[in-house]
Amino acid sequence: MSTAPGNDIVIRLDTIEQLFNAPDINPFSDEEVDVLGEPALLRAVRRLQAHRIRHWEGVKLILELPPDQMTPDLETRTQEALSRYCAAKIEDNRLQIRLSRVRSLIGLGMVTVISIVVIGLAYLLFNSLFAGAPDTVKGIVAASVSVFVWVILWDPMESLLFNWVEPRLENNILRKLQRVDIVIRPKSSSNEARSHGA
Amino acid sequence: MAPEAAITLQLNSIDELFTAPAANPFSSHAVDILGEAGLDIVQKRALQRWPRLPRAVHLTVELPASQITPDLARDAPAAAQRYFAHKIEDNRLQRQLTIRRSLRQLLGAGVGILLALTLIALLLTAPLGWLPDFLRGVLIVLALYACSVLSFDAVWSVAFDWVPYVQENAAYRVLEASEITIEPTTTAEAGIALD
Numbered sequence A: 001m002s003t004a005p006g007n008d009i010v011i012r013l014d015t016i017e018q019l020f021n022a023p024d025i026n027p028f029s030d031e032e033v034d035v036l037g038e039p040a041l042l043r044a045v046r047r048l049q050a051h052r053i054r055h056w057e058g059v060k061l062i063l064e065l066p067p068d069q070m071t072p073d074l075e076t077r078t079q080e081a082l083s084r085y086c087a088a089k090i091e092d093n094r095l096q097i098r099l100s101r102v103r104s105l106i107g108l109g110m111v112t113v114i115s116i117v118v119i120g121l122a123y124l125l126f127n128s129l130f131a132g133a134p135d136t137v138k139g140i141v142a143a144s145v146s147v148f149v150w151v152i153l154w155d156p157m158e159s160l161l162f163n164w165v166e167p168r169l170e171n172n173i174l175r176k177l178q179r180v181d182i183v184i185r186p187k188s189s190s191n192e193a194r195s196h197g198a
Numbered sequence B: 001m002a003p004e005a006a007i008t009l010q011l012n013s014i015d016e017l018f019t020a021p022a023a024n025p026f027s028s029h030a031v032d033i034l035g036e037a038g039l040d041i042v043q044k045r046a047l048q049r050w051p052r053l054p055r056a057v058h059l060t061v062e063l064p065a066s067q068i069t070p071d072l073a074r075d076a077p078a079a080a081q082r083y084f085a086h087k088i089e090d091n092r093l094q095r096q097l098t099i100r101r102s103l104r105q106l107l108g109a110g111v112g113i114l115l116a117l118t119l120i121a122l123l124l125t126a127p128l129g130w131l132p133d134f135l136r137g138v139l140i141v142l143a144l145y146a147c148s149v150l151s152f153d154a155v156w157s158v159a160f161d162w163v164p165y166v167q168e169n170a171a172y173r174v175l176e177a178s179e180i181t182i183e184p185t186t187t188a189e190a191g192i193a194l195d
Helices: A032-036 A040-050 A074-127 A135-162 A165-179 A190-195 B030-034 B038-047 B070-124 B133-160 B163-176
Strands: A009-012 A060-065 A181-186 B005-010 B057-063 B179-184 B192-194
Touching: A009 A032, A009 A040, A032 A040, A040 A165, A060 A074, A074 A135, A074 A165, A074 A181, A074 B030, A074 B038, A074 B133, A074 B163, A135 B070, A135 B133, B005 B030, B005 B038, B030 B038, B038 B057, B038 B070, B038 B163, B057 B070, B057 B163, B070 B133, B070 B163, B070 B179
Parallel strands: A009 A060, A060 A181, B005 B057, B057 B179
Antiparallel strands: B005 B192
């Protein structure tokens, strides 16, 4: 996949199915989609996440196919299929975000309870067993509890704060892809494509 | 609990209920769009508002009329119930394994923490008390960090790793008690409908 000078997204395929389904890995092929064996659309989404397109107005998704794979209504059907796929994927990502949030909240709740128990125990120790202990020992216990608490709170906080970012970014790209115009054109030769950056 | 849910699933063949077909968004069937097994879609729909789950699910599987036989109408719901029962059992097993692994990890971490605390005690008392204060401080802080890092993964795993299995099983239990009917496809368009 490449973004052509006018920001158009160019994807070279052997069949239209490769847009949504991974072909077998074939590093003997010159085509990007074959080399890694990934669905071309997901690869395009990842590329678009890495190299953002600022102005989506007029951006086209150009699919290059062997001439014998092209049919008169393929553009319209692909447009509908892409829109349907993006809608389903967006919904799926939304569910993933929701479930991940609930899981993180459960995890956060549990480690918070554990932290409170540990702090409570430390407090009891300070007022009983360690009541006459030197300040150094007290300092070490307090520091241990403090480090323990922030370390076990770290992961649930991180997943709660950051796990939604990736699917949300993917959804932003999918929402934009849903609206782009699709152009299907005959595939140029690999060498020609390389000279144009595709 | 949320009210009952009615789900209609259009399939090209009964296999698609259990096995994911290749993604084919040119079709309007829900299973084809992302290439997911029918029961996975149903499970996700049931989980949509977790921890609120639908009280019951009425699943209607629509198949081409030519594929529906009296045997299929009887066997498919039984196969689905069997699938749910095995999934629940498999998830329970995985959850147990996960918890056992987490507890083993916690035990290992406990041993490591004991060693670190022993080192701290040695640094504070006679055997290593002769070391310069700066070095003792650094070693104590390192031992404290070791304790925290050792306990971190184990505690997190005990507290959290079982959750996805419980979530899935909650949905499967509702689905296990669900009513499944097989009907001939009515329209070519509606892939999945939720009431």
